[in-house]
Amino acid sequence: MIKDEEMQLNTTVRRASMADYLAPGARSMKPSGIRRFFDLAAGRKDIITLGVGEPDFVTPWHVREACVYSLEMGKTQYTSNAGMPELREEIGQYLYNQFDVAYDPAQEILVTVGGSEAIDLALRALITPGDEILVPEPCYISYSPITSLSGGVPVGIETFAEDQFKLKAESLKAAITPRSKVLVVCYPSNPTGGIMTYEDWLPIAKVIEENDLIVISDEIYAELTYGSKHVSLASLPGMKDRTILVSGFSKAFAMTGWRMGYACAHPDIISAMLKIHQYTVMCAPIMGQVAALEALRNGLEEKDRMVEAYNQRRRLIVHGFREIGLECHEPQGAFYAFPSVKATGLSSEEFSTRLLNEASVAAVPGDVFGSGGEGHLRCSYATSVNQLTEAIDRIGKFVDKLRTG
Template sequence: MIKEEEKSQPQTSPRSMRDYLAPGARDMKPSGIRRFFDLAAGRKDIITLGVGEPDFVTPWHVRDACIYSLERGKTQYTSNAGMPELREAIGQYLSDGFHVNYNPADEIIVTVGGSEAIDLALRALITPGDEILVPEPCYITYSPITTLSGGVAVGVETFAEDNFKLRVESLQAALTPRSKVLILCYPSNPTGGIMTYEDWLPIAKFAEENDLIVISDEIYAELTYGMKHVSFAAMPGMKDRTILVSGFSKAFAMTGWRMGYACGHPELIGAMLKIHQYTIMCAPIMGQIAALEALRNGLEEKDRMVESYNQRRRIVVQGFRQIGLECHEPQGAFYAFPSVKSTGLTSEEFATRLLQEYSVAAVPGDVFGKGGEGHLRCSYASSIANLTEAIDRIGQFVQKLKAN
């Protein structure tokens, strides 16, 4: 029998599981890149230009170093910050190649990919309401991770007619008293744009005058064509103000190894290290050993891969122009970013129909933020045969649209 006092208790409806989720996680949009990749999965006739991944296999001697380490029983934790010899090698690599010097003891941390380094940097810096300036179009991770950390991502537009370079005027228009961090990604994903020393000078002055911390994502630093990459951290007065993020995924064809690193002022790296200690502990020792081998003995293979990308880059850009799509010449990374505005379709419409009707997967530019609408991101880290066939199919699609 139900007691009278139990009858009087208010009845509550069961909560849906969605109600338990933190708003930042609940409302976060899935990756637009992965959505198109998933749509293409399982179709054998698909040519995919969508995923930012080298089509090269990690060089054998790098894989062999990992295998040998396992045979020797190297399966333990390393230092939280990473193996000392790997941090020393990273420091030497950055000094030799990009003229920026870091103390391996307290200015370098090895992370699980460059993505973890970006996450650590933002979590170490953001307090609720801080505004993070994000030049767009850009890599899709920056804004969601900013929001998840309690910050506010503020898009700063760049333009195709200016080769997607970042300009002070655009930064000034986005600046407010709450601006705290500027995120940079050059060479750029998705546009392939680069910045020269002269381009960086006013940006460095702006960062100093407005007391901004800079996160410089330089994962594509080795992938430039005809012009050496200029690290923002190497600009006068910028080293202590900058967290340099990079890794081994792109230049060394090691995407699945998830090996990255961050360099910066000891207090910034120290704060990131504390978060890293509690969430990850350390990057896997096998991957660290492979990364060390890549730095010590893999630079020639890296150069050969860059030469191949350069050849493909020229084929793709020329191909897009020949089929009637405007395409600025990318000077870095391995992406072309042609305009599809002349077809009258949005980026989403063009990419969806291209996939459905001509079996070519590319990423609509609008997923990369301001300035991306009306463009298509196409990775040329694929075989020349695939790239040539993809351009031919896209050309057929463009002609079909013009005929209707």
């Protein structure tokens, strides 16, 4: 008996390296293409970065003060797993007032650690291994990796500059198979700045219903629209129960580091997401929840001022790209421009790398955002007018050098 056990031990296959202990999904996952260019630029004082999607504004003082005061009062405990009841109430009222969607704070709203956790929870709650998850591209980089890690199969749907990067019903139909289960959309779009109007959503909603899809609608940039009000897919007839609305405070309220987000959906879906949330993070930090509550109650005027500043910068950067000969569709939302660099003959990767090394401007190559992104750059205009003006000047000189060199 002892000899048999010794033989079993001796025949154990040893892993060649520590990497062999990793799950295949984690091992094959690629690092963030956005962060790669940000890290390349880190530490170089001469660099102007248009890479990371983060407001250059500081969280308003009264929001920070509310947090500090809560700490002084000893508010350092857990909250309800779903989030402070008064914060959920305020989120529900805010969504109804701003976007005409009504949710029950007690059963249909979950406060999360940023919008990113909400997306992760939604995908993990919905995916059965082998399910196909439809993702219009170019898109935010996390949707497909999280889908794969959860056992789903990401299916990209290409969108085009000539359509202002809107999702088209015929493209959605063409991508649907019997295994299709979830559609993930992000409008206003990261990285393109594209939006969807009510009229744009109507044929999409019809396809969703006809094919019995569930939608994860990432609306983190909902407040950042220029010239037209954001339309939530959940506000269309029949779409509320089919939609998981994801948003947060990072972009519109300049609260990226606070990591405060939320998800709104049918009670059955929120209940499933809440269980995963309970076993992973317990609850969002109480300090961030206090700050988010203050932002909703007293921070809307500051939010509007920041949006107006982005609008000024949006006009500046789009005009600048067109002046130096780079085609650029006009973004109607978020704080990104997505100019084409195809005329230079360089790929997105080549252009971005040389732009960083030769002109000291960091921008993200469009191909990291999936199909349709190749030949473009994502340039965040959430930075000062002076920095944007200098960046455009440097890019213009770089493009002239390419043409004459």
